[in-house]
Amino acid sequence: MTSAALGKDLIGLEHLTPAQLELILDTAEPFKEVSERPIKKVPALRGKTIVNLFFEPSTRTRISFEFAEKRLSADTVNVSPQGSSVSKGETLVDTARNLEAMRIDMVVIRHGASGAAQFLGSRIRSNVINAGDGKHEHPTQALLDMLTLRDHFGRLAGLKVAICGDILHSRVARSNIWGLLKLGAQVGVCGPATLLPRNIEALGVAVLPRIEDAIQWADALNVLRLQLERMQTGFIPSLREYNRVFGVTSERLARAPKDLLILHPGPMNRGVEIDSDVADGPHSVILPQVTNGVAVRMAVLYLLAGGAPDWAQAAGRGEDH
Amino acid sequence: MSGILIRGGQVIDPSRGGAVADAAANGVADVYLLDGRVEAVGRNLGGASGIAGAMVVDATGQVVCPGLIDVHVHLREPGQEDLETVASGSMAAAAGGFTAVCAMPNTDPVCDNQGVVGFIKAQAQRAGKARVYPIGAISLGQRGQQLAEFGELVGAGAVAVSDDGKPVVSSHLMRTALEYAKTFGIPVADHCEDPTLSAGGVMHEGLVATRLGLKGIPAAAEEIMVARDILLAELTGGHVHLCHMSTRGSVELIRRAKERGIRVTAEATPHHFSLTDLACEGYDTNAKMNPPLREAEDREAIRQALRDGTIDVIATDHAPHHYDAKEREFDDAPNGIIGLETALGLAVTELVESGLLTLPELVKRMSTLPARVFGLPGGTLAPGAPADVTVFDPTAQWTVRPDESFSKSRNTPFAGRELTGRATLTIVRGQVVYQRGD
Numbered sequence: 001m002t003s004a005a006l007g008k009d010l011i012g013l014e015h016l017t018p019a020q021l022e023l024i025l026d027t028a029e030p031f032k033e034v035s036e037r038p039i040k041k042v043p044a045l046r047g048k049t050i051v052n053l054f055f056e057p058s059t060r061t062r063i064s065f066e067f068a069e070k071r072l073s074a075d076t077v078n079v080s081p082q083g084s085s086v087s088k089g090e091t092l093v094d095t096a097r098n099l100e101a102m103r104i105d106m107v108v109i110r111h112g113a114s115g116a117a118q119f120l121g122s123r124i125r126s127n128v129i130n131a132g133d134g135k136h137e138h139p140t141q142a143l144l145d146m147l148t149l150r151d152h153f154g155r156l157a158g159l160k161v162a163i164c165g166d167i168l169h170s171r172v173a174r175s176n177i178w179g180l181l182k183l184g185a186q187v188g189v190c191g192p193a194t195l196l197p198r199n200i201e202a203l204g205v206a207v208l209p210r211i212e213d214a215i216q217w218a219d220a221l222n223v224l225r226l227q228l229e230r231m232q233t234g235f236i237p238s239l240r241e242y243n244r245v246f247g248v249t250s251e252r253l254a255r256a257p258k259d260l261l262i263l264h265p266g267p268m269n270r271g272v273e274i275d276s277d278v279a280d281g282p283h284s285v286i287l288p289q290v291t292n293g294v295a296v297r298m299a300v301l302y303l304l305a306g307g308a309p310d311w312a313q314a315a316g317r318g319e320d321h
Numbered sequence: 322m323s324g325i326l327i328r329g330g331q332v333i334d335p336s337r338g339g340a341v342a343d344a345a346a347n348g349v350a351d352v353y354l355l356d357g358r359v360e361a362v363g364r365n366l367g368g369a370s371g372i373a374g375a376m377v378v379d380a381t382g383q384v385v386c387p388g389l390i391d392v393h394v395h396l397r398e399p400g401q402e403d404l405e406t407v408a409s410g411s412m413a414a415a416a417g418g419f420t421a422v423c424a425m426p427n428t429d430p431v432c433d434n435q436g437v438v439g440f441i442k443a444q445a446q447r448a449g450k451a452r453v454y455p456i457g458a459i460s461l462g463q464r465g466q467q468l469a470e471f472g473e474l475v476g477a478g479a480v481a482v483s484d485d486g487k488p489v490v491s492s493h494l495m496r497t498a499l500e501y502a503k504t505f506g507i508p509v510a511d512h513c514e515d516p517t518l519s520a521g522g523v524m525h526e527g528l529v530a531t532r533l534g535l536k537g538i539p540a541a542a543e544e545i546m547v548a549r550d551i552l553l554a555e556l557t558g559g560h561v562h563l564c565h566m567s568t569r570g571s572v573e574l575i576r577r578a579k580e581r582g583i584r585v586t587a588e589a590t591p592h593h594f595s596l597t598d599l600a601c602e603g604y605d606t607n608a609k610m611n612p613p614l615r616e617a618e619d620r621e622a623i624r625q626a627l628r629d630g631t632i633d634v635i636a637t638d639h640a641p642h643h644y645d646a647k648e649r650e651f652d653d654a655p656n657g658i659i660g661l662e663t664a665l666g667l668a669v670t671e672l673v674e675s676g677l678l679t680l681p682e683l684v685k686r687m688s689t690l691p692a693r694v695f696g697l698p699g700g701t702l703a704p705g706a707p708a709d710v711t712v713f714d715p716t717a718q719w720t721v722r723p724d725e726s727f728s729k730s731r732n733t734p735f736a737g738r739e740l741t742g743r744a745t746l747t748i749v750r751g752q753v754v755y756q757r758g759d
Binding site: 014091092093111112113114115116118119133134135136137171174197198199200202203 | 526527528530531532533534535536537539603604645648649650651652653
């Protein structure tokens with residue numbers, strides 16, 4: 001199945017055009033309203049079968065996708081490696097072929113290996129949506145971040161967004177960089193040099209060596225989770241030191257020239273990369289991000305399934321439901 | 322015994338006449354092979370009627386040169402015969418124009434004793450396609466702990482030692498290997514990689530890796546070990562041969578070491594002088610190798626090093642892997658590509674057609690110097706030399722089709738690539754082992 005608007009798969013934001021990004025964000029807007037209805041359901045994907053193939057633990061992304069699928073009336077199946085043939089050594093491509101043989105329509109895949117979503121998409125006919133692959137991309141997370149920023153500022157062009165934390169291991173950071181730059185925002189990255197990829201500036205981002213620099217520069221901070229599992233390999237001396245040098249604290253934010261919007265893709269390490277009073281403070285949009293996640297995923301599912309860019313038609317059908 | 326008369330080819334023999342072949346020997350000439358030896362090289366041998374009883378090969382428009390020698394291949398036997406055997410690998414070698422290959426020891430069991438050396442030699446003899454010279458392990462089991470018995474290995478026929486596939490992490494072990502190998506006059510071939518820097522890496526550390534979200538291997542992981550090995554070669558006076566060099570920093574270190582007279586030789590592969598890390602785009606596991614494909618500046622440094630002699634020889638690092646092993650996530654796919662049948666075409670296309678090397682210089686890097694560096698027979702068409710000869714058409718246009726390979730494996734990033742230059746006839750010990758079109 002191929003969507004004229006987006007192509008067959010959503011692997012990442014690197015290869016989408018600004019118009020395609022705008023289309024997804026614009027399509028998500030009316031879907032927000034569906035989640036506010038007493039009966040949170042439209043028939044847009046009625047009869048479609050979607051498999052959520054999560055090879056890595058995930059709570060919010062998987063549930064968000066599942067809500068999005070159910071609110072579009074799709075039939076869904078969740079597969080995790082535990083208890084499946086994958087745990088018996090079945091390869092990804094064999095898993096995919098078996099699913100394909102069951103005549104599914106779409107696969108949402110989360111996988112620990114960069115490129116796994118592209119690998120799958122090139123080998124099966126069903127639409128593939130990347131729900132996070134290794135350190136590569138997490139496109140729907142970036143889209144929901146962008147939607148949240150657009151909701152607040154009314155625009156993305158000209159915004160200065162600083163992505164703070166472990167950029168090296170972050171798929172969220174890469175998708176945000178591609179998406180925000182394409183829609184005219186400026187992007188800065190801030191973190192210890194050990195957690196910044198070499199040549200990152202070649203992607204068109206500003207490197208902000210200290211969190212104070214990011215706070216002075218930015219309109220919004222997208223604070224990334226410090227991946228605690230990485231600490232065993234010595235990228236930073238300690239969590240304590242990280243909080244002292246790079247933590248987003250209310251004291252630091254108080255010295256900002258303006259109020260900064262605070263985003264975080266979650267899950268948070270409170271007291272490490274972000275303090276609780278910031279996470280729960282008036283400028284935090286962490287929970288609206290989660291709400292927007294469902295709308296963005298509904299938009300992506302709808303468009304990839306061949307839905308018309310003109311959402312009004314589908315919304316109308318929703319009212320009949 | 323009847324001989325073979327190869328008539329009218331452009332005879333290139335860099336072993337005679339200085340650095341590159343002398344003008345006379347590079348002219349059109351005949352080569353007569355008899356009783357497994359080069360009998361004569363000259364114009365119009367035997368006159369118009371030829372030599373009585375000799376099989377005549379018309380080599381008009383083709384290059385006739387000493388048989389190509391590849392000092393770095395993996396034949397997978399014993400242990401992984403589904404990927405390659407000594408027979409299938411040596412057939413692929415013959416089809417690629419190689420008359421001799423050196424087989425790395427990372428087999429199962431490891432080639433760290435005379436039994437495995439003898440087995441590989443026996444398999445090669447049985448196949449009868451190319452000379453196969455086993456390389457023994459530096460350390461028992463390639464575990465990096467204890468020296469293998471070099472004396473026994475050499476006695477059984479090993480021509481060098483290497484733990485290739487695994488770096489020699491211990492500087493002490495490398496030092497003792499270099500010192501001990503001097504006794505037997507063999508080179509110690511090292512896979513230069515600092516595993517603490519490369520750990521988890523699956524491609525070159527650079528912008529492409531950043532974009533793809535793949536863990537990179539920095540150039541310094543190779544260069545640190547190159548620098549160490551050079552220092553240890555200087556300390557010991559031993560001969561270190563540096564395998565598959567991939568970075569401009571390595572080239573610079575070797576260049577300076579050679580200027581100081583240290584006994585260091587080096588090799589580069591066709592994939593490192595042909596491709597860059599951009600080949601990993603799309604997560605193509607056929608572009609996954611170790612050392613990884615580097616950046617354009619590294620590739621250019623390798624090409625220039627082959628031109629000026631900083632890198633002595635071209636070697637393929639022929640590494641067969643099963644289709645299923647490569648048909649998976651990039652992180653999990655094994656390193657390596659096959660290379661025996663594409664090496665000559667890539668070398669002509671990338672190095673000769675671009676004007677970097679002349680054909681005699683190419684033959685020098687693929688035959689004369691490999692023989693000299695590893696102390697092997699061949700690499701020359703001097704009368705009395707072994708009758709190992711390669712005939713190739715330097716203008717032949719062809720397309721790489723992995724399905725037509727004689728290797729048991731198909732893992733190449735060059736599928737569909739248009740190349741110029743291809744072997745047409747390969748002769749080992751005076752016997753035709755491969756003739757294109759047969």
